[in-house]
Amino acid sequence: MPELNTIHIAAAIIMDEEDRLLLVRKRGTAFYMQPGGKIEQGEDAQSALIRELKEELNLEFINEELTPVGEFTEVAANEPDHQVHACMFSIKKCMLKVQPAAEIEEFIWLTPSDITSRQLAPLTANKIIPHVWPL
Numbered sequence: 001m002p003e004l005n006t007i008h009i010a011a012a013i014i015m016d017e018e019d020r021l022l023l024v025r026k027r028g029t030a031f032y033m034q035p036g037g038k039i040e041q042g043e044d045a046q047s048a049l050i051r052e053l054k055e056e057l058n059l060e061f062i063n064e065e066l067t068p069v070g071e072f073t074e075v076a077a078n079e080p081d082h083q084v085h086a087c088m089f090s091i092k093k094c095m096l097k098v099q100p101a102a103e104i105e106e107f108i109w110l111t112p113s114d115i116t117s118r119q120l121a122p123l124t125a126n127k128i129i130p131h132v133w134p135l
Contacts, residue, residue: 011049029105030119033124034088057104061091069090074122074123
């Protein structure tokens with residue numbers, strides 16, 4: 001099997017007061033995933049995530065609101081022959097007013113009962129869902 005190219009991203013596990021998980025779907029794609037995006041040259045993961053959340057969802061956070069969860073690697077959802085290496089952070093903040101912008105076409109608040117009815121990115125399905133809602 002050929003070696004996969006790696007995309008380095010920062011992403012967020014954002015839960016609301018009803019224990020629902022915020023997921024986004026980028027324009028022209030089918031997979032729902034954590035909000036976030038690529039870490040640019042010279043940028044740290046927290047700065048990248050804060051920038052991406054502002055650009056994509058009009059959400060503003062500061063470093064102190066991001067709690068590191070860990071780093072996860074999985075097959076990329078939308079880029080063949082690639083894998084994603086995600087620096088994942090959790091954010092707990094009530095009453096978020098999410099406004100899709102940039103390349104985000106749609107967002108949803110996922111519940112455990114919705115998991116099988118949505119096409120989830122491999123990282124979300126295989127790593128994040130078990131972390132958020134362990135069996």
